[in-house]
Amino acid sequence: MSDARTAILGRLRASGETGPLPSLDTAVLERRQWSATERMVRLRKGMEAVHTEFLEASPANWPAVVRAFCDREGLNNLLYGPTSEAGAALAATWAASGTQLMPYDRPVEAFKQELFTGVDAGFTGTVGGVAETGGLLLMPGSAEPRLMSLVPPIHIALLRASTIQDSFWSAVKVLGWGRSLPPNALLISGPSKTADIEQTLAYGVHGPKRLIVVLVDDLA
Amino acid sequence: MHAKSSEHEILFRDSASKALLDPQLRANFRRAMDGLITKRRNQFPDPGDLQDLRHLSTAIRSRSLLALPELLEQFEANCTKNGIQVHWAETCEQANELILGIMQARGAKTLVKGKSMVSEEMHLNAYLEAHGIEALESDLGEYIIQLDGETPSHIIMPAIHKNKDQIARQFSQKIKDAKYTEDVDELTAMARRVLRQKFLDADAGLSGVNFAVAETGTLCLVENEGNGRMSTHVPPLHIAVMGLEKVVARLEDVVPLYAILTRSATGQAVSTYFNLITAPRGTDEKDGPQEVHLVILDNGRSRMYADPQLRATLRCIRCGACMNHCPVYTRIGGHAYEAVYPGPIGKILTPQMEGVGVRHDLIHGSSLCGACAEVCPVEIPIPEILVRLRREATHEDVGSDVLGKGTGRTATEDWAWRIWAGVLKRPALYRVATWFATRFGKALPAGAPLIKHWTRTRTKPVPARRSLSERMRTEGANHV
Numbered sequence: 034m035s036d037a038r039t040a041i042l043g044r045l046r047a048s049g050e051t052g053p054l055p056s057l058d059t060a061v062l063e064r065r066q067w068s069a070t071e072r073m074v075r076l077r078k079g080m081e082a083v084h085t086e087f088l089e090a091s092p093a094n095w096p097a098v099v100r101a102f103c104d105r106e107g108l109n110n111l112l113y114g115p116t117s118e119a120g121a122a123l124a125a126t127w128a129a130s131g132t133q134l135m136p137y138d139r140p141v142e143a144f145k146q147e148l149f150t151g152v153d154a155g156f157t158g159t160v161g162g163v164a165e166t167g168g169l170l171l172m173p174g175s176a177e178p179r180l181m182s183l184v185p186p187i188h189i190a191l192l193r194a195s196t197i198q199d200s201f202w203s204a205v206k207v208l209g210w211g212r213s214l215p216p217n218a219l220l221i222s223g224p225s226k227t228a229d230i231e232q233t234l235a236y237g238v239h240g241p242k243r244l245i246v247v248l249v250d251d252l253a
Numbered sequence: 254m255h256a257k258s259s260e261h262e263i264l265f266r267d268s269a270s271k272a273l274l275d276p277q278l279r280a281n282f283r284r285a286m287d288g289l290i291t292k293r294r295n296q297f298p299d300p301g302d303l304q305d306l307r308h309l310s311t312a313i314r315s316r317s318l319l320a321l322p323e324l325l326e327q328f329e330a331n332c333t334k335n336g337i338q339v340h341w342a343e344t345c346e347q348a349n350e351l352i353l354g355i356m357q358a359r360g361a362k363t364l365v366k367g368k369s370m371v372s373e374e375m376h377l378n379a380y381l382e383a384h385g386i387e388a389l390e391s392d393l394g395e396y397i398i399q400l401d402g403e404t405p406s407h408i409i410m411p412a413i414h415k416n417k418d419q420i421a422r423q424f425s426q427k428i429k430d431a432k433y434t435e436d437v438d439e440l441t442a443m444a445r446r447v448l449r450q451k452f453l454d455a456d457a458g459l460s461g462v463n464f465a466v467a468e469t470g471t472l473c474l475v476e477n478e479g480n481g482r483m484s485t486h487v488p489p490l491h492i493a494v495m496g497l498e499k500v501v502a503r504l505e506d507v508v509p510l511y512a513i514l515t516r517s518a519t520g521q522a523v524s525t526y527f528n529l530i531t532a533p534r535g536t537d538e539k540d541g542p543q544e545v546h547l548v549i550l551d552n553g554r555s556r557m558y559a560d561p562q563l564r565a566t567l568r569c570i571r572c573g574a575c576m577n578h579c580p581v582y583t584r585i586g587g588h589a590y591e592a593v594y595p596g597p598i599g600k601i602l603t604p605q606m607e608g609v610g611v612r613h614d615l616i617h618g619s620s621l622c623g624a625c626a627e628v629c630p631v632e633i634p635i636p637e638i639l640v641r642l643r644r645e646a647t648h649e650d651v652g653s654d655v656l657g658k659g660t661g662r663t664a665t666e667d668w669a670w671r672i673w674a675g676v677l678k679r680p681a682l683y684r685v686a687t688w689f690a691t692r693f694g695k696a697l698p699a700g701a702p703l704i705k706h707w708t709r710t711r712t713k714p715v716p717a718r719r720s721l722s723e724r725m726r727t728e729g730a731n732h733v
């Protein structure tokens with residue numbers, strides 16, 4: 034259909050309505066600034082308002098916090114990325130009994146059915162958070178495949194307080210997403226939800242029914 | 254002069270009148286729209302911030318349009334570099350054929366769809382089904398209306414015209430093994446069960462595109478449910494469709510547009526998911542689609558682009574705020590428009606896509622109150638564009654590119670104006686006509702032809718006993 038391409042671009046060019054580009058005043062995006070502690074509080078407040086659950090942890094004890102959650106919920110298994118930093122740290126101290134760690138180490142085609150019906154929860158790291166509105170930034174990829182944060186009914190995400198940015202605007206700048214982006218990048222603010230039936234909020238429509246943030250206070 | 258009879262036309266007047274008589278429909282809409290208006294208002298506590306964000310958003314959309322051909326080329330080049338295959342379609346037909354071709358080349362027989370208004374514009378589902386491909390909507394609202402063979406009544410909340418009882422009845426009849434329940438969580442769980450299996454089995458997934466980033470070759474998708482992520486990441490093949498106006502220069506441009514989109518649309522500061530897709534599954538990746546295709550659709554957009562005033566139509570980010578605040582839409586709902594895009598934005602889009610003559614009375618079904626322009630996050634002057642299209646419908650202005658210009662005249666309107674012009678051109682006749690109107694206007698029955706359309710819902714105006722010029726002649730003017 035390169036004919037269509039030529040015709041469309043030709044018509045757009047012929048329209049010739051060019052002119053000085055209007056200037057962009059981005060001050061409104063830069064007004065939002067908080068201290069590191071305030072950022073942590075804001076993020077939590079924003080995400081809790083949309084049913085995200087928080088587990089408090091320290092840099093040393095977060096694997097134990099994840100473990101305790103799994104035991105408490107009686108999860109059979111937890112999907113994780115064995116080569117990701119967070120995944121490797123989690124596996125290092127995982128006790129063999131109880132909830133089984135399940136590595137996402139094969140192409141999805143090899144266990145699609147199991148992924149959909151036999152996995153209780155998925156565990157991923159994050160690359161940052163957004164204080165203004167509440168949200169996690171994720172960069173899935175080879176170490177933590179894309180479906181880990183989507184298909185299992187519970188998504189457990191590890192967030193270090195020091196990586197929380199003021200706003201999505203500042204996060205895009207800090208992460209350098211403006212210039213080049215990974216194959217998939219995500220902003221996630223809560224568990225999957227819908228208001229399509231009579232404007233009534235219902236959680237867990239297609240994606241995870243629960244989002245658990247393990248918030249590591251590394252500000253000290 | 255074309256005098257077009259309105260016999261075969263879908264009359265907005267008729268469908269709107271019918272909708273007004275349906276108390277259930279009106280109650281459903283009133284409740285939903287009031288909720289959305291309040292939620293949006295709460296998201297903008299500072300009017301100064303709102304105006305700054307609107308001006309910025311408007312400037313970004315205008316800038317992107319000014320550079321549109323260059324941005325589209327840059328976007329295409331970067332997508333291609335990332336492994337996304339780009340296709341172009343001038344018409345909906347071409348776009349449908351392209352999608353069918355992409356699916357057939359992979360032997361794909363089933364398609365799960367994330368929400369996409371462009372695919373509605375293309376009537377893609379019907380086309381694919383006619384070619385033996387199952388196309389299933391997975392957005393809960395879209396799924397609900399697809400079960401009943403309906404079309405969306407709102408661009409953001411497609412099933413907003415239905416209430417819980419109606420959906421409960423529908424699910425219990427149409428979903429296998431479903432019991433009757435009015436519990437929203439249980440209804441949602443039923444849809445989840447059905448659709449999860451569909452995601453798992455589907456050969457291909459389709460999505461729209463909220464924003465396209467030229468500099469990185471990225472498709473941005475905004476959603477709450479996760480069905481968009483499912484449709485784009487579970488099946489081995491992902492096909493995206495977008496109108497050609499969606500492209501912006503940089504990801505930084507998307508940030509304010511995204512912020513104002515979710516706040517204007519559903520009164521949320523942020524959506525549950527903001528999904529940025531830049532490439533298909535990489536060689537070292539374990540999931541994600543093996544192939545990503547993008548179809549860029551024109552369907553009249555380049556014609557809107559050519560006109561300096563109408564080009565503003567293309568700034569739209571499809572937030573739906575104009576319909577939520579429209580005194581007409583909130584009373585009659587979306588179906589009365591009998592068009593893919595309802596509400597104020599639909600009133601300016603539909604005639605430009607299908608022709609001003611075809612939808613002649615649609616552009617008149619507005620009081621031009623301006624509520625839409627006041628809330629529009631990208632400041633589209635919808636009332637001004639409506640007035641312009643009203644002119645286009647009845648004139649054949651040289652230099653105008655509007656589809657079907659001049660074809661919206663009706664014989665009655667034509668005659669009325671001819672008589673009016675004839676009288677005004679002849680002073681003697683004018684005086685006689687005024688004399689009759691002032692003396693006997695009162696006697697004209699309210700049910701007289703033509704007049705009855707006005708008097709059906711309004712009191713009949715009574716002309717003054719003497720016209721202004723008569724009184725000036727006899728009483729003189731008091732020049733202050």
Ligand code: SF4
Pocket residue numbers: 568569570571572573574575576598625628629630631632633
């Ligand atoms: S015209 Fe404006 S208010 Fe209406 S949908 Fe488009 S962006 Fe939103």
